[in-house]
Amino acid sequence: MLEISDLTLSLGEFRFTDLSVSVADGEYCIILGPTGAGKTILLETIAGIHRPDKGRILLDGTDITDAPPERRGIGMVYQDYMLFPHMTVRENIGFGLRQRGISGENRDAAAESIAETLGIAHLLDRYPATLSGGEQQRTAIARALVLRPRVLLLDEPLSALDTVTRERLRREIKEIHTRTGVMILHITHHFEDIYALADRVVVMKDGAVAQEGTPETILRRPASDFIAHFTGMENLFSGTASPDGTGTAEIAVGPVKLFAATDLSGPVRVGIRPEDLILSTSPLDSSARNSLPGIVAGVAENGIYAKIPVDCGNGIIVTAALTRQSVERLKLCSGTEVWVTFKATAVHVFR
Structure with missing residues (x-):
């Protein structure tokens, strides 16, 4: 050692x-x-x-x-x-x-x-x-x-x-x-x-x-x-966590409610990696606890991946990372209406 x-x-x-x-x-x-x-x-x-x-x-x-x-x-x-x-x-x-x-x-x-x-x-x-x-x-x-x-x-x-x-x-x-x-x-x-x-x-x-x-x-x-930004966790928000006693908490990010796998309560920071977000043009039939409607704010090509910022209203903008094939298949461009879906386990909560 x-x-x-x-x-x-x-x-x-x-x-x-x-x-x-x-x-x-x-x-x-x-x-x-x-x-x-x-x-x-x-x-x-x-x-x-x-x-x-x-x-x-x-x-x-x-x-x-x-x-x-x-x-x-x-x-x-x-x-x-x-x-x-x-x-x-x-x-x-x-x-x-x-x-x-x-x-x-x-x-x-x-x-x-x-x-x-x-x-x-x-x-x-x-x-x-x-x-x-x-x-x-x-x-x-x-x-x-x-x-x-x-x-x-x-x-x-x-x-x-x-x-x-x-x-x-x-x-x-x-x-x-x-x-x-x-x-x-x-x-x-x-x-x-x-x-x-x-x-x-x-x-x-x-x-x-x-x-x-x-x-x-x-x-x-x-x-x-600092660690979140440096390692590419682009979606960072402040919120208030209310745990339900089963290892899951509802987190109020302004008027938006998110579900996360955490026991923390009170003021917290929330982080979601871009690659953990799923975009679809209609609501997904999924076990994922989080699903937000939004509008694509742009498509930024980045090699084999593209960064897709989505405006979910109330000042909440999340960025997803999709392959170029997914962008083409969904026909994403500025103004496209989408749903952003992600699991409670994809939401990292820290102080």
Whole structure:
């Protein structure tokens, strides 16, 4: 287990204060947060590049707070690859092994083995300048993994890649994690990475942990407006909850009544993810407790999905996310009358 306790660190105007995070052995932990939240500084502190002013870092019960980077058993891969341009792929992968005094023959054998795993064995005698972005990233990951690290730190490793390459490399990273069981901490801005990779998610803000938990907890049960907004829960309202004693509550959002699976009562915040809303041109015969009439206020194309804001009156505008095929099938456009349907379990209620 990796345990970070009460970490305090000042770097210029940036500061961690009493930051604590723990990641279990073999977990894949995704770290999210806006620019300037301290994500990269956190990874670099774990790696030993920065020394904290206060606090401890323990790995499997061993205090590594003051250990030099090369003795921590931690590998790190940056977004910009940081390959040596004058070295071949083989030499780049084996660089750390050479620093450890491993013989050339054993070094080459290890480089060839990990290159085979990552599908770059045919590139071993090439130089970085001749590689694609995806090939360079695989080389950087191979260079880290060949050292058999106890922890692998990935700083936005997929962000500079095109969509097809990113999806392919994401699958490969998942396969590597499954095969090796190495603990991974991965900074990303792509929410697809959460769904595809994460066992655990940590959201940071202003040098602090804003919330941590499973992907389901972070995406479905955000602890604050900041988390809700940051993770794409666009439909946020204030209301008053009146629980019925059975685990369900009626929530008054102005004159609109919503049903939610909650025991909270009194003033609350309500959040509903766009993908949990169902649009239809007539009332649905459904077990869903919530169904509101409204008028489509526009259609905003967003790749394979479209965002559909619906004016439900009384100042309530909800946004749904539909596939382009659904938009075409329902013939949605500004002014279309629709019904918005969603389950009580889709309504997240928090203070």
